[in-house]
Amino acid sequence: MATEAFTLDDLKAILLEAAGADEAVDLDGDILDTEFEALGYESLALLETGGRIERTYQISLDDDALTGAVTPRALIDVVNAQLSAATSA
Amino acid sequence: MTERRVVITGMEVLAPGGVGTKNFWSLLSEGRTATRRITFFDPSPFRSKVAAEIDFDPYEHGLGPQEIRRMDRAAQLAVVAARGAVADSGIELTELDPYRVGVTVGSAVGATMGLDQEYRVVSDGGRLDLVDHTYAPPHLYSHLVPSSFAAEVAWAVGAEGPTAVVSTGCTSGIDSVGHAIELIREGSADVMVAGSSDAPISPITMACFDAIKATTPRHDAPECASRPFDGTRNGFVLGEGAAIFVLEELQSAKRRRAHIYAEIAGYATRSNAYHMTGLRPDGAEMAEAITVALDEARMNVESIDYINAHGSGTKQNDRHETAAFKKSLGEHAYRTPVSSIKSMVGHSLGAIGSIEIAASALAMEYNVVPPTANLHTPDPECDLDYVPLTARSQRTDAVLTVGSGFGGFQSAMVLARPERSAA
Amino acid sequence: MSASVVVTGLGVAAPNGLGTKEFWSATCEGSSGIGRVTRFDPSGYPARLAGEVPGFVAEDHLPSRLIPQTDRMTRMALAAADWALADAGVDPGELPEFSMGVVTASSSGGFEFGQNELRKLWSLGSHHVSAYQSFAWFYAVNSGQISIRNGMKGPSGVVVSDQAGGLDAVAQARRQIRKGTRLVVSGAVDASICPWGWVAQLTSGRLSTSEEPDRAYLPFDRDARGHVPGEGGAILILEDAEAARERGARVYGEIAGYGATFDPRPGSGRGPGLRRAIEIALADAAVEPSQVDVVFADAAAVPDLDRIEAEAITAVFGARGVPVTAPKTMTGRLYSGGAPLDLAAALLAMTDGLIPPTVHIQPSPEYELDLVLDEPRAAPVRTALVLARGHGGFNSAVVVRAAGQDAA
Incomplete structure (x- = not known):
């Protein structure tokens, strides 16, 4: 199922659509463990991003899981956990 | 130069659970709540399923069939409240120069309910991008421009002076009254019929607040859903309503021996210039608004007997506001009762500021501080005296009421007895 | 003061x-x-x-x-x-x-x-x-x-x-x-x-x-x-x-006067409020009608509303008593953006000594207005009046005045 997993590129595409990008930040750099706040995304941008992920992948992200995921890596993990739960269900 | 001072001589409140000022005050002073599972539409697809709805029959309140057809619900509430306020004040507006009587109506979201319903029709359930004009009702323009609310109120009371809608998100209800007092003080009007109205309980509003998780997902016990300052709070409960006042210059109010509820002694608004929906935890800009409003009233912080809080019941707001009270009032913040009536009537966006001004004036009228309902679990970050559950009798001569709105608006108003500074 | x-x-x-x-x-x-x-x-x-x-x-x-x-x-x-x-x-x-x-x-x-x-x-x-x-x-x-x-x-x-x-x-x-x-x-x-x-x-x-x-x-x-x-x-x-x-700023002009009224409810028998709004704005600016160099009209292009506006202007300034223009004939009505754009035009008219034109129209002789038509009119502009009306009966008027020549 690895090909269907939610990747950093998927996340970046959704982030750009949902909230653009801060001019001072290079999203193509090594950002996996950089906190969203440092990347210029505040909670509103992440709510919009979360909503778009939910609609695109037809999953539901728990409130606490979403607010707890403060880096791209953490958010990607949350999404992939949901995706695999959905496929195994 | 004699300074023109502005007093409230009439009011009418239409709030959930309290249609009419008297019923509204009964609800507050008894600590009852008017939040319930939404009945206006099926709330089951939504994250938040509760709201504070008014049981409002426009016919019962004297509106005619054509008035009802052309007005959005929020405009209907505004007109009924305006007529009630004028009657309560005992003022004979027909005896005044109509150019000296103005109107301001606050509204955050205008004719949202009407727009939502009519869009659904002209787009045939969202199917048509090029929406069908042949299905548009003849008065859709009045929904497009919420200035129609002020026009309707001006027609209802016969005002021909400065007239406008003030729309600053959730501080609209304070800023509308603030705008009106500035017009009287500067001499542009002698009487203002001013207040605010919003009727936002519609699918589009519920959906947008769902998307930012601003409204509470708690719906097991709707009557306990709004929990400002409580440790378990997790969002606000949407409401609706209107409150309209008759505002007059103090001397002319005295001349006609009007009943004076309170003087609006100070008002200020500031912006946080930070975020459209977010708040910095320090509350600095709200604190600044409070300080400026007190300065304008020439009152010191110790004179404030009660703080009518914005208290929306979001994690962020209640913390922000508590910090603002401490920053502006210092130690006095700990000695002053603070309460949020949103625990009982919900958050009616642009209307609530005026409804809270009414609650503040009534607290002075009856020397009773309304409680914060549903406050059972303390929050270490909210450590002031929030008057939990039960109203409190106490001498109340001056009240601070505040609001905070999307867009970063922070407003503060000070109500006091006019005789306080007779010296 | x-x-x-x-x-x-x-x-x-x-x-x-x-x-x-x-x-x-x-x-x-x-x-x-x-x-x-x-x-x-x-x-x-x-x-x-x-x-x-x-x-x-x-x-x-x-x-x-x-x-x-x-x-x-x-x-x-x-x-x-x-x-x-x-x-x-x-x-x-x-x-x-x-x-x-x-x-x-x-x-x-x-x-x-x-x-x-x-x-x-x-x-x-x-x-x-x-x-x-x-x-x-x-x-x-x-x-x-x-x-x-x-x-x-x-x-x-x-x-x-x-x-x-x-x-x-x-x-x-x-x-x-x-x-x-x-x-x-x-x-x-x-x-x-x-x-x-x-x-x-x-x-x-x-x-x-x-x-x-x-x-x-x-x-x-x-x-x-x-x-x-x-x-x-x-x-x-x-x-x-x-x-x-x-700070030595360049000044386009002063917001010198403002007046606002609201029309009476339909059927009341009372007259519209635009004239009064103009009078309040002029009084607020301490300006006599004769000192006004141009009026930027609301220009509704609805016959009844045009008549009301023309009557208000002639009542205050006299028949053909002041140049009137509506450059919004080139932009359409911009709702709340319209009057600020007229204010900008009025301030620029002061700077250049040029009243911008109203285009496309053949003025009806019924209105006794000195409309500036088709071509800009060179004229010293020191005081301008801008009018705007909103649906339902809102009338507002602003007087702008050139900054004193020695202001800088």
């Missing part, structure tokens, strides 16, 4: 010119921005012409972070505010945060943004509604976004009174400066040229259904048949005159 309040910066987004210079040269040349609607296919609607702002690419002017959360009107307002601040030579970062405010007008909010979210709500379901819908469409959004972008923490506000709102906002901005705020960003930008906004505007019964761009919007003409709606507006930087002088 009240402090005088001056305009030190202009930012314009108009259908006949994006940018102040472009707008002003087009306006003096009589060049119109009215054409067939391009933002959607208008062929199914009875009205098909609009004044659309040409060539505005938001990405060229704003950070990408702001794009997903803004309606077109907000994007144009943010850009116009940037231009106005630059024009004024103000760097907001250098002024105390609480000394600057933002007071704008809005007529109908971010209607296109709202349309898109309503479509998602009703066609796809509530989960498809954007997080930004909680503010992107509402009436306060431009003031909020401008204050955030520029770090302005002073008193801000928003007034809504349809087309009159643009003047009411400027008056409220002046009020805040008189109470001690040093600088206020004011004016308005509106844009609701989207199918949903179009259908709502159609119900006013005041849209012209002509398909000829030069015959569609004809105020004071016997063939007046309603207006062409437009988008855009102007953002103005208002400052305390003393503070502006201290």
Whole structure:
């Protein structure tokens, strides 16, 4: 199922659509463990991003899981956990 | 130069659970709540399923069939409240120069309910991008421009002076009254019929607040859903309503021996210039608004007997506001009762500021501080005296009421007895 | 004694010119921005012409972070505010945060943004509604976004009174400066040229259904048949005159007087309130009618409303007693953005000694107005009156006056 997993590129595409990008930040750099706040995304941008992920992948992200995921890596993990739960269900 | 001072001589409140000022005050002073599972539409697809709805029959309140057809619900509430306020004040507006009587109506979201319903029709359930004009009702323009609310109120009371809608998100209800007092003080009007109205309980509003998780997902016990300052709070409960006042210059109010509820002694608004929906935890800009409003009233912080809080019941707001009270009032913040009536009537966006001004004036009228309902679990970050559950009798001569709105608006108003500074 | 309040910066987004210079040269040349609607296919609607702002690419002017959360009107307002601040030579970062405010007008909010979210709500379901819908469409959004972008923490506000709102906002901005705020960003930008906004505007019964761009919007003409709606507006930087002088700012002119009234309820038998609004504004500015060099008309292009306006102007100034113009015949009516754009034109008219023309019309002899037609008229302009009316009966008037020649 690895090909269907939610990747950093998927996340970046959704982030750009949902909230653009801060001019001072290079999203193509090594950002996996950089906190969203440092990347210029505040909670509103992440709510919009979360909503778009939910609609695109037809999953539901728990409130606490979403607010707890403060880096791209953490958010990607949350999404992939949901995706695999959905496929195994 | 004699300074023109502005007093409230009439009011009418239409709030959930309290249609009419008297019923509204009964609800507050008894600590009852008017939040319930939404009945206006099926709330089951939504994250938040509760709201504070008014049981409002426009016919019962004297509106005619054509008035009802052309007005959005929020405009209907505004007109009924305006007529009630004028009657309560005992003022004979027909005896005044109509150019000296103005109107301001606050509204955050205008004719949202009407727009939502009519869009659904002209787009045939969202199917048509090029929406069908042949299905548009003849008065859709009045929904497009919420200035129609002020026009309707001006027609209802016969005002021909400065007239406008003030729309600053959730501080609209304070800023509308603030705008009106500035017009009287500067001499542009002698009487203002001013207040605010919003009727936002519609699918589009519920959906947008769902998307930012601003409204509470708690719906097991709707009557306990709004929990400002409580440790378990997790969002606000949407409401609706209107409150309209008759505002007059103090001397002319005295001349006609009007009943004076309170003087609006100070008002200020500031912006946080930070975020459209977010708040910095320090509350600095709200604190600044409070300080400026007190300065304008020439009152010191110790004179404030009660703080009518914005208290929306979001994690962020209640913390922000508590910090603002401490920053502006210092130690006095700990000695002053603070309460949020949103625990009982919900958050009616642009209307609530005026409804809270009414609650503040009534607290002075009856020397009773309304409680914060549903406050059972303390929050270490909210450590002031929030008057939990039960109203409190106490001498109340001056009240601070505040609001905070999307867009970063922070407003503060000070109500006091006019005789306080007779010296 | 009240402090005088001056305009030190202009930012314009108009259908006949994006940018102040472009707008002003087009306006003096009589060049119109009215054409067939391009933002959607208008062929199914009875009205098909609009004044659309040409060539505005938001990405060229704003950070990408702001794009997903803004309606077109907000994007144009943010850009116009940037231009106005630059024009004024103000760097907001250098002024105390609480000394600057933002007071704008809005007529109908971010209607296109709202349309898109309503479509998602009703066609796809509530989960498809954007997080930004909680503010992107509402009436306060431009003031909020401008204050955030520029770090302005002073008193801000928003007034809504349809087309009159643009003047009411400027008056409220002046009020805040008189109470001690040093600088206020004011004016308005509106844009609701989207199918949903179009259908709502159609119900006013005041849209012209002509398909000829030069015959569609004809105020004071016997063939007046309603207006062409437009988008855009102007953002103005208002400052305390003393503070502006201290920093050596270039001053376009002073906001010298303001008056507002509301028409009596239909059927009351009382006359309309526009004349009174003009008289209040002149008295507020301590200006005699004979001192007014030009009137920028509201120019509804609805026969009854044109008559009311012509009568109010002649009642105050006498028959053909003052030059009258309506450069909005080149842009359409921009709702709350219209009057701030007229204020910008009035201030530029002062600077250049040139009254911009009214185009396309054959004035009806019924109106005893000295209309400036087709060509700009060279004339010293030291005092100008701008009129604006909103649907339902809002009447507002602002007097602008040239800054004293020795002001700098």
